[in-house]
Amino acid sequence: MHHGDRVAEALEVERELLLVRALEKPAPEALGVGVRQLAVARLPRQLEHGRGAQAAVEVLVQAYLGDRAHQFARGQGRFGAHRRALRPLARRGESAGRDSRSTGAYPLRPRTSPSSEEPVTPTPRLRFAPSPTGHLHIGGARTALFNWAYARRMGGKFLLRIEDTDRERSRPEYERSILEGLRWMGIDWDEGPDVGGPLGPYRQSERYERYKAAAEELLATGAAYLCFCSAERLDALRAERTQAHENPAYDGKCRTLDPADSLRRRAAGEPAVLRFRVPAGQTRLDDWIRGEVVFDNKEVEDWVMVRSSGDPIYNFVVVIDDIDMAITHVLRGEEHLTNTPKQVLLYQAFARTPPLFAHLPLMLGKDKKKLSKRTGDTSLQDYRDKGYPPEAVLNFLALQGWALDDKTTVFSLAQLVERFDPHHVSPSGSIFDPEKFLWMAGEYIRHDTLERVAERCAPFVVAAGLATHAELDARRDWYRAAVAAEKERIRLYSELPARIAYLFAKDAELVYQDDAMAAAKKHAERVATLTAYLEWLAPRLEPLEAAAVRDATKAWVKERALAMPALFQPLRCALTGAAGGVDLFEAMRLLGAERVRARLELALRRLAE
RNA sequence: GGCCCCAUCGUCUAGUUCGGCCUAGGACACCAGGUUUUCAUCCUGGCGACAGGGGUUCAAAUCCCCUUGGGGUCACCA
Numbered sequence: 001m002h003h004g005d006r007v008a009e010a011l012e013v014e015r016e017l018l019l020v021r022a023l024e025k026p027a028p029e030a031l032g033v034g035v036r037q038l039a040v041a042r043l044p045r046q047l048e049h050g051r052g053a054q055a056a057v058e059v060l061v062q063a064y065l066g067d068r069a070h071q072f073a074r075g076q077g078r079f080g081a082h083r084r085a086l087r088p089l090a091r092r093g094e095s096a097g098r099d100s101r102s103t104g105a106y107p108l109r110p111r112t113s114p115s116s117e118e119p120v121t122p123t124p125r126l127r128f129a130p131s132p133t134g135h136l137h138i139g140g141a142r143t144a145l146f147n148w149a150y151a152r153r154m155g156g157k158f159l160l161r162i163e164d165t166d167r168e169r170s171r172p173e174y175e176r177s178i179l180e181g182l183r184w185m186g187i188d189w190d191e192g193p194d195v196g197g198p199l200g201p202y203r204q205s206e207r208y209e210r211y212k213a214a215a216e217e218l219l220a221t222g223a224a225y226l227c228f229c230s231a232e233r234l235d236a237l238r239a240e241r242t243q244a245h246e247n248p249a250y251d252g253k254c255r256t257l258d259p260a261d262s263l264r265r266r267a268a269g270e271p272a273v274l275r276f277r278v279p280a281g282q283t284r285l286d287d288w289i290r291g292e293v294v295f296d297n298k299e300v301e302d303w304v305m306v307r308s309s310g311d312p313i314y315n316f317v318v319v320i321d322d323i324d325m326a327i328t329h330v331l332r333g334e335e336h337l338t339n340t341p342k343q344v345l346l347y348q349a350f351a352r353t354p355p356l357f358a359h360l361p362l363m364l365g366k367d368k369k370k371l372s373k374r375t376g377d378t379s380l381q382d383y384r385d386k387g388y389p390p391e392a393v394l395n396f397l398a399l400q401g402w403a404l405d406d407k408t409t410v411f412s413l414a415q416l417v418e419r420f421d422p423h424h425v426s427p428s429g430s431i432f433d434p435e436k437f438l439w440m441a442g443e444y445i446r447h448d449t450l451e452r453v454a455e456r457c458a459p460f461v462v463a464a465g466l467a468t469h470a471e472l473d474a475r476r477d478w479y480r481a482a483v484a485a486e487k488e489r490i491r492l493y494s495e496l497p498a499r500i501a502y503l504f505a506k507d508a509e510l511v512y513q514d515d516a517m518a519a520a521k522k523h524a525e526r527v528a529t530l531t532a533y534l535e536w537l538a539p540r541l542e543p544l545e546a547a548a549v550r551d552a553t554k555a556w557v558k559e560r561a562l563a564m565p566a567l568f569q570p571l572r573c574a575l576t577g578a579a580g581g582v583d584l585f586e587a588m589r590l591l592g593a594e595r596v597r598a599r600l601e602l603a604l605r606r607l608a609e
Numbered sequence: 610g611g612c613c614c615c616a617u618c619g620u621c622u623a624g625u626u627c628g629g630c631c632u633a634g635g636a637c638a639c640c641a642g643g644u645u646u647u648c649a650u651c652c653u654g655g656c657g658a659c660a661g662g663g664g665u666u667c668a669a670a671u672c673c674c675c676u677u678g679g680g681g682u683c684a685c686c687a
Contacts, residue, residue, distance in 0.1 A: 129687090130687090131686085131687050133686085133687075163687065165686090165687080166686055166687065168686090169686080169687090227685095231685075234684090234685090238683095238684090241611095242610080242683095244610095245610045245611075246610085246611070247610090247611045247612070247683070248610095248611085248683065249611095249683075271685095273685055287614095290614070290615090291626095293613070293614080294613095295612075295613075296612080298612095299611075299612050299613085299683090300612095301683085303684090304684080304685055306685085307685040308685060309685075311685085313684090313685070313686080313687090314686070314687050315687090318687090333681095334613095334614065334615090334680085334681065334682095335681055335682070335687095336681095336682095336687090337613065337614065337681070337682080338612075338613060338614090338681070338682045338683075339682085339687090341613095359614080361614095361615080362614095362680070362681070364680080368679065368680070369679095369680075369681095370680080370681075396621090399621060399622075399636090400621075401621095401622095402622090403621085403622050403623065403635090405623075405635090406622085406623035406624075406634060406635060407623080407634075407635050407636085408635085408636090409621085409622085409635075409636045409637085410636090423626090426615095426622075427614075427615060427616095428614090428615050428616065428679095428680090429614095429615070429679090429680065429681090430620085430621065430622085431620060431621080432620095432621090433620050433621060433637070433638085435620080435637060435638060436620070436621065436636075436637040436638075437637095438637095439636090439637055439638085440636095440637085442649095442650095446650075486649090488649060488650045488651095489648070489649045489650080490649090519647085550646085553646085554646080557646090564646055564647095565646075565647080567646080568646040568647065569646085569647075571646085572646075572647065578647090578648085579647070579648075580647045580648025580649075581647070581648055581649085582647095582648085583645095583646080583647090584646065584647085585646095
């Protein structure tokens with residue numbers, strides 16, 4: 001068939017489809033997905049712009065489709081795909097080979113060097129590897145969340161490993177705190193220091209034998225060498241290089257030492273570190289999020305793997321552990337990107353294929369710099385203590401670098417697991433927005449059940465000294481009603497106590513806030529109004545039917561030709577001491593008849609002047 | 610400074626793979642209305658972005674290059 005004929009035919013098909021669509025008929029299946037999508041998407045807009053269906057079709061056909069014909073004929077792009085779809089027998093498959101970025105499905109890399117019995121595992125294994133030198137950082141929490149979500153989505157394993165090779169700063173209580181924080185968020189793990197697992201131990205300090213063996217192996221093969229340079233020499237070297245605007249890397253002085261000689265010196269007690277011998281050439285990695293990243297090995301220094309004390313260093317142990325624990329995917333912060341060539345080189349030295357790396361964008365503070373302790377609240381613990389619902393934390397964290405779709409901002413953990421794809425994580429950093437976080441916390445509280453909100457608020461109420469747990473339990477229904485009255489006004493659990501404090505205050509000691517007092521005193525007749533109202537209200541107080549009294553009160557105000565605020569502002573001040581807040585009849589019910597009467601009588605005096 | 614990464618409303622983001630669904634969508638914040646006894650919620654509307662410049666193409670937010678800007682990292686830390 002001639003090109004021209006094809007084009008004509010295709011355009012005819014398109015025109016027909018558009019007409020079909022414009023007339024609201026179902027589109028025939030045979031027409032191909034591309035065209036259908038096109039028409040479905042474009043037509044409504046055209047119609048919205050005030051054109052009739054016929055005119056809209058013409059616009060589309062002429063302005064939009066008309067001059068695209070030659071591309072169609074060449075079989076390119078979407079139109080080409082459309083053509084191929086229309087002609088299933090036509091040749092396909094020019095784009096057969098695709099890289100890992102485009103196969104959304106399953107980018108797991110098989111291991112290349114099956115050391116005999118090691119099976120090729122199809123199960124993704126991901127890990128979170130915090131170092132217990134502080135509480136769980138909010139950025140670390142997101143890293144954990146993403147690793148966890150992907151493992152769960154793929155039916156893989158998620159494990160926890162404690163990176164405590166820094167003996168000075170690592171503390172057991174931080175380890176506990178981190179585990180607790182993860183559990184609080186609802187993240188669980190299949191293998192870890194507390195639950196064990198087949199490829200443990202999962203605490204680096206318990207794996208030193210393994211590192212020592214690996215180090216000696218590398219030393220024996222010459223992939224690593226002993227370095228006897230003193231700290232002083234290294235410092236001087238660094239200073240010199242920095243001043244000369246050069247990369248302040250190790251100069252390789254000990255690189256060429258005779259290995260046997262070095263071994264003897266070490267045996268004689270001379271302090272030595274183990275350095276990795278970085279080969280010439282380039283090191284590349286195919287980052288899941290960023291694509292190919294190439295480093296010139298000249299930029300990678302002969303880094304230290306083992307301290308002179310014999311303790312191994314992060315870049316070394318992380319690789320050993322990831323190999324031993326059969327880690328297939330590594331999702332971690334972007335700050336690790338420049339570490340990666342060192343690690344890739346190590347994998348090569350062990351003849352292993354590296355895992356698939358995904359370097360997550362950094363979470364930034366208002367100053368656009370990496371979120372750090374200095375920037376404010378950065379530990380998960382802080383948000384927990386402040387009364388953020390864990391679901392909101394999870395949701396908000398997931399939104400830093402990822403989105404469920406083009407519209408949804410509030411979603412559940414289950415939805416995250418169902419949809420999370422690291423390939424669609426944004427490569428650019430995100431500024432942490434506390435405002436939006438607060439909004440989201442409120443969103444979760446408003447939509448949560450009363451039972452749960454009441455339960456989660458209780459510790460804050462107790463901590464504020466309003467009541468004991470026992471007292472709240474004893475008046476369970478009352479407490480719940482108090483929470484119900486404020487549920488949509490609080491954004492954090494911790495905001496509840498201040499809002500219900502008026503219920504716990506002694507009547508005579510209720511504090512009138514300035515704005516409440518001012519509002520009440522705007523009304524000259526306040527005392528008279530209140531007196532009359534109290535008289536009217538008293539017999540209706542027991543039992544108090546909130547809805548009925550509310551209606552009746554409004555009628556009462558109307559009858560006396562008063563403005564609503566003339567009664568409500570003094571009344572609100574008298575009962576709650578605040579200018580805004582709960583429905584007053586709800587407050588009356590919560591307070592009980594006696595206290596309502598008492599507070600009103602007190603107000604007659606307190607608001608008199 | 611070297612190397613590396615990044616660039617859509619003030620902020621979080623969709624759209625970027627594979628160029629035409631974009632007259633660039635949503636959310637927070639902000640502004641204006643409505644509902645309400647007030648506050649909050651809720652509803653309606655508004656403001657508001659493809660960093661700049663070159664290419665490639667019939668067509669560029671999307672691909673390429675340059676510039677600019679921002680960030681990360683350069684330890685016997687992780």
